[in-house]
Amino acid sequence: MSSEPWGRVDETGTVYVRTADGEKVVGSWQAGSPGEALAYFERKYEGLVVEIGLLERRVKTTDLSAKDAMTAIGHLREQVDEGHAVGDLAALGRRLDELVAAVESRREERKAARARQSEEARAAKEALVAEAEELSLSEQWRSAGERLRALVDTWKGLPRLDRKTDDELWHRFSQARSAFSKRRKSHFAALDAQREETRRRKEKLIAEAESLSDSRDWGPTAARYRELMREWKAAGRAQRDAEEDLWTRFRAAQDVFFQARSEAFVERDAEQRDNLARKEELAAEAEKLLPVTDLRAARSALRSINERWEAIGHVPREARAGIEGRLHAVERAVAEAEEAEWRRTNPEARARAEGLTGQLQDAVDRLREQVERARAAGNAAKAQKLEQELAGRQALLDQALKGLQEFGG
Incomplete structure (x- = not known):
C-alpha cells in the first residue's frame, strides 16, 4: 500500500483522497x-489548480461576463466535488467560493456602473x-439648424435607456x-414671398x-432719381439670382441720364466761363466811371452796361457773387x-436848411x-453855464452850415 498526505492506494489498486x-x-x-497511481491523480489535481488560477486571472483582468464566469466556476466545482484528484480539494473549494464572491462583487459593480x-x-x-426645445424657438436659422444636426449625432453616440424613457425623450x-x-420653412416661404414682392416693386x-x-429737365429729373434711389434702398432685397440683374438695369437707366447731364454741364460750364470773361470786361468798364464827375454821362453809360450785362x-x-458785387458797387x-x-x-430843402441855420445863428x-x-x-x-449852452448851439450851427454848403453855399 502507498500513501501520501492527501491520498493513498490500497492493495487492490483503489485510490483514495x-x-x-x-x-x-x-x-x-x-x-x-501505487506511486504512479498517486502521481497520476495528483497531476489531475494540479490541472484543477491551473484551471482555477486561469479563471481567477480572467475574472480579475478581462471583461468576462458574470454569467460565463459562474458557468466556468460551476464546471470546475463539479470536478472538485467529484473528487477524481488527489490534493487539498477543500482549498480548491475555498478558492472557488472566493471566486464566486469576486464575481458577485464584480456583478454588483457593473450593475452600479450601468446604473451610473x-x-x-x-x-x-x-x-x-x-437645448433642442430652446433652439426650436430660435430665428438664427443657419446656426440653430447646424446645432440641431450636431445634437442628433451626439444623441446617436449615447447609450440607450430603458425603452419607455428613451422613447419619451426621443x-x-x-x-x-x-x-x-x-418655423424655418414658414419663415423662408414668407421671405420668398416678400422678395418676390420686392422684385415687382x-x-x-x-x-x-x-x-x-431721355429727360433733359436736369434739376427735377435728378431729384426724382434721388427719390427713386431712396425707394430702391427702402424696398429691400429681391431673390439673390434676380437682385444683381435688377440693379444693373436700374443703374444703367440712371447712367444714361447722368451721362447726358454731365456732357450738358460741361458745355454749360464752358459757356458760363465765357460769360464770366465778358462780364468782367463790363465790370471793368463800369468801374472806370468812378469817381462820378458827370452824373448824366455816368447814368447813360451805366444803363448801356446793364443792358449788355443782362444779355x-x-x-x-x-x-x-464777386462779379455782381463789382457792378453793384x-x-x-x-x-x-x-x-x-x-x-x-x-429848393425846399435849401430853404429849410437856410431857415435852420438862421435860427441857430440868432441863438448863438x-x-x-x-x-x-x-x-x-x-x-x-x-456865465459858465451860458458858455456851455453856447458851445452846444455853436456845434449845431457848424453842422447846419456844413449841410448848407452841399446846396452850393
Whole structure:
C-alpha cells in the first residue's frame, strides 16, 4: 500500500483522497505501481489548480461576463466535488467560493456602473432635449439648424435607456426639431414671398428710371432719381439670382441720364466761363466811371452796361457773387451821386436848411451877449453855464452850415 498526505492506494489498486469528511474513492489503478497511481491523480489535481488560477486571472483582468464566469466556476466545482484528484480539494473549494464572491462583487459593480452610465445618459439626453426645445424657438436659422444636426449625432453616440424613457425623450427631441423645421420653412416661404414682392416693386422703379433716362429737365429729373434711389434702398432685397440683374438695369437707366447731364454741364460750364470773361470786361468798364464827375454821362453809360450785362446770361455759381458785387458797387456810387445832386438842387430843402441855420445863428448871438453881460455883472457861475449852452448851439450851427454848403453855399 502507498500513501501520501492527501491520498493513498490500497492493495487492490483503489485510490483514495483524504477530506475533512473522511476518505473518498477517486479511482483505481491497475497498470502500474501505487506511486504512479498517486502521481497520476495528483497531476489531475494540479490541472484543477491551473484551471482555477486561469479563471481567477480572467475574472480579475478581462471583461468576462458574470454569467460565463459562474458557468466556468460551476464546471470546475463539479470536478472538485467529484473528487477524481488527489490534493487539498477543500482549498480548491475555498478558492472557488472566493471566486464566486469576486464575481458577485464584480456583478454588483457593473450593475452600479450601468446604473451610473444610464443616469448619465439620461441626464445627457435630457440636456439635449432641453437645448433642442430652446433652439426650436430660435430665428438664427443657419446656426440653430447646424446645432440641431450636431445634437442628433451626439444623441446617436449615447447609450440607450430603458425603452419607455428613451422613447419619451426621443419624442420630445424629435418634436423640437420638427417645430424648428416647420418655423424655418414658414419663415423662408414668407421671405420668398416678400422678395418676390420686392422684385415687382423694383421692376416698377426700373420702368420709371428707364422712362426718365431721355429727360433733359436736369434739376427735377435728378431729384426724382434721388427719390427713386431712396425707394430702391427702402424696398429691400429681391431673390439673390434676380437682385444683381435688377440693379444693373436700374443703374444703367440712371447712367444714361447722368451721362447726358454731365456732357450738358460741361458745355454749360464752358459757356458760363465765357460769360464770366465778358462780364468782367463790363465790370471793368463800369468801374472806370468812378469817381462820378458827370452824373448824366455816368447814368447813360451805366444803363448801356446793364443792358449788355443782362444779355450775356449766367456765370459759374462760385463767381456770381464777386462779379455782381463789382457792378453793384458802381451802381451804388452813381445812386449816391444822384442823391447828392437832388439834395443840392432841391429848393425846399435849401430853404429849410437856410431857415435852420438862421435860427441857430440868432441863438448863438443871443447867448454870446448873455455871457458878456453875466461876466460884466461878475456872475461867473451863470456865465459858465451860458458858455456851455453856447458851445452846444455853436456845434449845431457848424453842422447846419456844413449841410448848407452841399446846396452850393
